[in-house]
Amino acid sequence: MSVRSYLPGSGRRVRVCAAALIAACALALASLSVLFDPEWYPGGWQACVARLAAGLNAGLAPARDLPGVADVRVLGAVGVVQLDREVDVPAATAAAVQAGVWLRPFRDLIYTMPPYLTSDSDLALICRGVLAAVQSLEAGQA
Secondary structure (H helix, E strand, O other): OEEEEEOOOOOOEEEEEHHHHHHHHHHHHHHHHHHOOOOOOOOOHHHHHHHHHHHHHHHHHHHHHOOOEEEEEEEOOEEEEEEOOOOOHHHHHHHHHHOOOOOOOEOOEEEEOOOOOOOHHHHHHHHHHHHHHHHHHHHHHO
16 A cells, blocks of 8 residues: 655655555654653653753863863753864864764864763763864864
């Protein structure tokens, strides 16, 4: 059995297998059930986000005093260090990997979006990786 549907914005009709739609809905429901399952997120996912935000604020705060840093901000579970120039991506990535984390900086941003399940010790490691990336850029300018 298939369902006829339009591709958004294209005006073209395509056949979509009903089984694929059912599987997609089942996957979405499973994702939502994990999000609200107290075994995965004790205290709820909002408590996990608040814990991550506090850890990011504390862990990234030292970046505020580093040369070349324009801004440090945290919104929920997203931590960002904005530089006053473009990031040297290979140098920043190498420094982060040396510190034990993988980051993908772009433009003038070195950022992280850790999963809600990230432990406090892993979050501290991630923050040290961000700081190492920022410091490596300043070392390269010297």
